[in-house]
Amino acid sequence: MEKQTGKKERIKSIDKALDLLEFLSVNEQETGITEISKKLHMGLSTVHRIITTLKSRGYVIQNQQTTKYRLGIKLFALGCAVQSTKRLVEITKPYLRQLSQVTNETANLAILEGKEVIYLDTIESPEILRTEIMAGTRTPAHCTALGKVLLAFISDGEFESLYKNDEPLTSLTSNSIASLEELKKHLKKVKEQGYALDREEYKIGINCIGVPIFGRNEAIAAISITGPASRFTLDKMEKVKDELITISKKISNQF
Amino acid sequence: MEKQTGKKERIKSIDKALDLLEFLSVNEQETGITEISKKLHMGLSTVHRIITTLKSRGYVIQNQQTTKYRLGIKLFALGCAVQSTKRLVEITKPYLRQLSQVTNETANLAILEGKEVIYLDTIESPEILRTEIMAGTRTPAHCTALGKVLLAFISDGEFESLYKNDEPLTSLTSNSIASLEELKKHLKKVKEQGYALDREEYKIGINCIGVPIFGRNEAIAAISITGPASRFTLDKMEKVKDELITISKKISNQF
DNA sequence: AAGAGGTTTCCGTAATATGGAAAAACAAAC
DNA sequence: GTTTGTTTTTCCATATTACGGAAACCTCTT
Structure with a gap:
């Protein structure tokens, strides 16, 4: 409030x-x-x-x-009438489909709202074992690749006003980033790399790799590939990284 | 307004x-x-x-x-925080997935809002040629199976106040129902059958079959299977009809 | 520079939003 | 059925604020 x-x-x-x-x-x-x-x-x-x-x-x-x-x-x-989210979904949808098909995993689109990400769209993997998340779902940003990639590109001032020193970070799993210092350090690396990983930080058994979508000189959204940790290994994530970054650039060029 | x-x-x-x-x-x-x-x-x-x-x-x-x-x-x-739509999507999602898999076509969930349907959820066919519609999309109710099935179960009073005699019906294609008399007659049949068809009424080249979801003694939503008219023929729709009606009852029992 | 059109600010006051109290409604306990 | 407690709904005097007209400001075009 x-x-x-x-x-x-x-x-x-x-x-x-x-x-x-x-x-x-x-x-x-x-x-x-x-x-x-x-x-x-x-x-x-x-x-x-x-x-x-x-x-x-x-x-x-x-x-x-x-x-x-x-x-x-x-x-x-x-x-549903909010044009900015409509446009984001419209433009990214074909790419999410492509990514989901190529990887056989679930592809997601999300935006940052305060300290949370809101999932805007998802293309589900056809596998029986897959990750499922509903459009509209909110999760703490620092626990997800999507959120981390978005936080990495906000201004220091904005970050400070979102994450105050006296407020503890939520941990969703034992792998979640638990301290502000760790988060800052991590986001610095994410910013340099241009992508973020989530290795069972959001939910045990789920891995994720996310990249930002830029528009108007800022990260306006993020897309990710996510799957069961048993199948979507660090290896796999590394393999898909370049494709994700390429597509992130293609999408960003449309804003 | x-x-x-x-x-x-x-x-x-x-x-x-x-x-x-x-x-x-x-x-x-x-x-x-x-x-x-x-x-x-x-x-x-x-x-x-x-x-x-x-x-x-x-x-x-x-x-x-x-x-x-x-x-x-x-x-x-x-x-996204509106519980009623969240709940509808949560409960119907597994069924939509099942329907999409069984038919290899796209499955949709929608609600009635005024004279329009709003699409709440969609599970896309994996086929290259498939129907695609974005959650949040609004279309005139009388031009779609989803809308017709919802209109069939509203009260006469409600119908009269929505569809005034002096206002012409929108036609999306040459197959769309164009007159109020025709619509009323059609909806009467839909109500008896318990399902509705859309044969290229919403868009040329697209067929659709829809059934209602009941809750609190009224039709609160509808689900459908939709596909290219070239593949999703009347024959196919008839074949899927009973499965749809069965699933509609299963879902309705959860409200 | 002047003019046009649109957004933003200012200000007095009429309109309306406020909150406390009372009435109505409802559920639970006896 | 009666009583009690709680919550929602209605009423009303008045303090507050939302209103609209006018002016100032801003941007773009000629």
Whole structure:
């Protein structure tokens, strides 16, 4: 819940509505008005009015049994209309298909949002044993090749403001990078190499190699090949590295 | 831009913000403040304030060159958090995979939104010649098997309010259903059969068969198999029909 | 330099969003 | 069935803020 301050010419009640939607978006459970009111420090009536407005337009749904609320389909529809992600998916799709075919593994596209990556698209391996991840999934950036490659190319200032010294890093597995110092050092190397590996850092049994997609002089997305560690070995990843970097350049030339 | 009226306990400025977001979502091009102001009948300052609020939180992006605006990534992130679509995709995914494998064609999942279907998920055929459609794509419901099967199970009242007598139907191809009378008759048959066909109605050269997914005593989504008309013939569709209906029931039992 | 068109800022005030209190609704316990 | 506790919904006076018109600023074209 990062509320932007400073600038005039903003509308408080809209900020509140967005706070509420964001709160619901990180809540796995349906939520009641009283809890929202407490968590967001808004009056019951205010919450009720906001939620009535959102509900009437399909942005929030109320469960008739529990009387609690969750996000509604309208947000999904709006989300699908976001041109930048649409364009990313459209342009990268043929390349993801190619990569998946050549490697017989799963190919992914993701973007960086805060300290997380969001998966935008995936082309699954036809193998029975394959990695599967749903578009829209969020994972901590520092635990994935995709995320590491994106973090490697953000500015120092941006990195500092995302990763504060006093906040510990999440570890998804015992292989995940666990300290800020280690992460910085690692990202420096990633930046030089132009690709990142994830060796069972995101999930035990899964390896991944990722490369950035550049646009407007920054890394705007990343693509990866990912597979079971038993089959997609370091050897295999090294073999596929150059192909990935080549395709990364081709895609980047389109932005 | 359907603005809900009647109920008290709603907040006008939030309605305005949602109007604006929805307006941008149907606009393929970036849009300026002046045009938004004209189209939505809001003052320039009002538009500016709304858009400044949205921009500061990533819901809208301004192109620095053109100074115009389009939807931002934050909406995509919120859209991905919508539990109902997440759950639909999660539950149907294994079945879509199975269907795609068995038929060697592309399998899709979609929902009804107004008079359109929105594609939620797709498992592509491995064939070189295959149908491809991106999650998030919207198409007129009456031109697709998915849409027809969903329309067949809405209430008469709902149908009447969606499809007014004075508004002509869109035709995507010369095979598309072109009149309301024809559509009603067709949907009646679809409802009895429990499945719908699309024989080059959505796009010349593409056939499709779809079935509904039920939940809470209504059709909440639909799944389909779709392929090139040259290969995915009426014969093939008839062959796959029973499998689709069986799987539709299995999925429906999970809601 | 002037003009046109669009975005951004400013400001007084009318409109509306606010929150507290009460009413209504609901579920659980007795 | 009654009571109690909790949550959602409604109401209302007023403080707050969202509004729109006008001006300033910016960019592009002639």
